[in-house]
Amino acid sequence: MASEEELPPATGGAVALEARGLIKRYGGVEALRGASFQVCAGEVVALIGDNGAGKSTLVKSLSGAEQPDGGTILLDGKPVVLNTPTAARKLGIETVYQDLAVAPDLDPAANLFLGRELVRRGIAGKLGMLDKAAMRSQAVEHFQRLGVTLQRADVPIGSLSGGQRQSVAVARAVLWASKVVFMDEPTAALGVVQRERVLDVIRRVRDEGIAVVLISHNMPEVLAVADRIEVLRLGRRVARFTAAEATLEHLVAAMTGALSQEGAA
Template sequence: MSTGDEVLLEARGLSKTFGHVRALQDANFSAGAGEVTALIGDNGAGKSTLVKCLSGAQQPDHGEIRFGGRPLRLDSPATAQRAGIETVFQDLALASDLDAATNLFLGRELVRPGVLGRFGFLDRRRMRAEAVQAFAELGVNLSDVRAPVAGLSGGQRQSVAVARSVAWATRLIFMDEPTAALGVVQRERVLDTIRRVRDRGVAVVLISHNMPEVLAVADRVEVLRLGRRVARFRAADTTLEELVGAMTGAIDREDQQ
């Protein structure tokens, strides 16, 4: 990162092994506040494992994670959420039998005021109203936020997951292939949302195989290959050919800023 950039999240020497498979091998990674960092690499490069380690879904075997300049032990997704970290996983992590509004507030349900709230009665009307607003801001077209998520299309479920993370992220958000199941119009809306989240000072980490999208929205690009970071680029100063070269092994630029 250039001088003056605030390093919000930094991983040093992360390793993770599954049996005889080394998913991460002394992997480094960094993300700055108020910027979009793209994390790219071929299938099996370790991207999803790295994100899971940095969001509390898995724990690395070795290495250090620093957040806001201090060591942070991410022993669960709940720990990450308390730190202001949200994640859109590839599997979406939605409760299919619940409706879209309830999924948006899952684990953060709003209770009714007064005595009823003390007994845990949910304020479903307010949750639905706020869900409608959140989905509208993302351009999500749902006929009824009270309908079970199981009955939504793949793109609609993807949009619900993105909206949930965007609504609650205060410091950092991981987005693992957030546009994979979306059409062209909805994809552009998600990219616009990423820019808006960045502009409010939140760090965004975008994991994507779509190189044109990466170059369109990212400020920096970090490349993983065989479980370690092999290159870093300023998106404005790189090309599609350089990114592909780093992914395939033709270029190794770990020191590139």
């Protein structure tokens, strides 16, 4: 295993999003203690760690939901301030949360454009009339490109399977993301077949050149889909692995403190 300085990005692509020495305190609790992180365009990076390691706080800091007390965040090599989720989205950073945040009574196309609806041209658009045909057409094209297969596209999303709902949530994030997509436990509570379909969508997202950050407790899943793995422990990055060199034993040892890579913090 190489040190951080010796370990190149798995894809060799340009760094899309980077955190350097982030610090975040909640009263007397220091959730991030100089945490660093890096994801490149066109790669899947898994962010792992035990409960309390700082994963959620780091992701919230990188997606605009929380403001770090110290450190630097860089997008395409330039320092940025992500003071709200809206600011992050405007810069091409999207997040798929574990609870999906979909509107169950709307169909997949309406969910895809939720909050970004297309309106008709001319006076109809000025009156706020939606262009449902255009949204449905673009949604079908987007789903096909990502390999998302739905039983029906004209029914409320709440009537679809868990895997299909998750695929729609991922597809929505990808439609609007130009840089990075964070995915928080995207296959939690899914069956084996549904899980594999979502993982296939993640691979297709990566192949489109978008950086994907996967937060997961499922180590076999991490090893199956990630190009690179970064490990947090007690608010700091303690290890980095390429998928080719990582084993389940390495990951567990790094998470528990039995293994660390000098210079990786």
